[in-house]
Amino acid sequence: MRVVLAGNYNEKRAGTNFYATVRKLTNGFVRNGHLVMPFSDRDVAREQGRFGIGRAGEGEVNRRLLELCENFRPDLLMLFHADKIGNDAVRQARAMLPALRVAVVSLDALFLPANVRRIHRLAEVADTTFLTTAGDHLRQFVTPTHRVAFIPNPADRSIETLECFARDDQPFDFLCTIGTERTTPWRGQIMREIAARVPEARYAFYGLAERPYIYGSAYFEAIASARMGLNLNRAEDHYLYSSDRFAQYAGNGLLVFVSRATGYDEIFSDDEFVFYSDLDELAERLRYFLKNDGERQRVARNGHTRYHALFSEVLVARFIEDAVFDRAPSGDYAWPTEIHGR
Known part of the structure; x- marks a missing residue:
């Protein structure tokens, strides 16, 4: 499977966020045998700003994402706090690739109003959103075309190496x-x-x-x-x-x-x-x-x-794949696996 993982890889900080969850999930999909193309939306926008484009850089981010989708032809587009990506760009990607599945991952808490608004916005274009909160709070985001599930924060032995x-x-x-x-x-x-x-x-x-x-x-x-x-x-x-x-x-x-x-x-x-x-x-x-x-x-x-x-990065990535592609669970996951809206 080919995956575009759009998120904040934060190249601006030159590796200080080496333990970020976006990197762990990238590792998880790769270790599960998939080809992952990282797309750092904020870094692309920042790059355009250096050339004097300023706020127009956000439009360039979306254009570049669509160009990547056209060249790479992903099976899965994952939006991981990719706030520079607009809904129209996701709709265009889906029109270009009718079989494309779209997933959203949000680590922010549901008691943050800005996060709730972000989830509702992306629910218009995503198939499934994954949150690090479980329970009935998730039902508020279900629509006829959008489902919600819980994932734990993954650990990665190549990153969490201390004992x-x-x-x-x-x-x-x-x-x-x-x-x-x-x-x-x-x-x-x-x-x-x-x-x-x-x-x-x-x-x-x-x-x-x-x-x-x-x-x-x-x-x-x-x-x-x-x-x-x-x-x-x-x-x-x-x-x-x-x-x-x-x-x-x-x-x-x-x-x-x-x-x-x-x-x-x-x-x-x-x-x-x-x-x-x-x-x-x-x-x-x-x-x-x-x-x-x-x-x-x-x-x-x-x-x-x-x-x-x-809660390994491999298991969390596998659960995301199972849920997005409507597959029976491929493992005995320890966390609640209810997919709200299924």
Whole structure:
């Protein structure tokens, strides 16, 4: 199968987003035996801007995508946060290639109004949209021609290569990384409250006013410097929603603390991740693992193994293919596989 994967490969940052999910899914489709042609919509638009085209670069992006489709003749067009691609261009691609299937992947949460608007817009031209939120929230996007399904954030062994569980010499005990506390001040408050309740732990908290967010290799160095990590999302009340931080922490072998409100305790066990219901339980479990590092290593190893086994880039890419092409599941997927609208 031939796949055009249009998304933000972010060449502007010269490799700092090497762990981005768009790259993992590219790997997943290739490892499943498919030919993938990456198309970085924002980089194409930026290139046109350098030549003085300015906003007209967005029109050039869509023209270039259609040229790629004409030359490459893909079976599947995937739009992965490809915000520069307009619906008219997708319609023209479908007219050019009547058998073309179109899929959308969105990692953003459904409590973000801009993301909801984006999904509704693309539902006009896509066959299936894949979201990192599960449950009844997905039904709002179903139309007679558009279906919706859940996918987990994938881990990729060629990207998440650390094995934090195998070490006991890390300088920090507890890691938490967020973009910024300005948009979700309650997350900063939680981090400060944990530090106050368990002062004996050594913290590596990023995204706070006094400690800015990190990315690229510095981000992976921060993961490598810690034993445990807190997967603290912008909201914890959407079923199975998580940022890709979960995949990065678990995939690299941290002992990951996860709110029970996410529902991930229905897929994984307490022998693989540390599930907590409130700050009291979080603090209690943190104290326990500070005193029992062998247990920290054992549970983190289990979580690392299971996350890679259940949520690999190969399995997520295969599920997308199954769903888009109306095939029976080709594997025993661990996550909810209901395709809303089928």
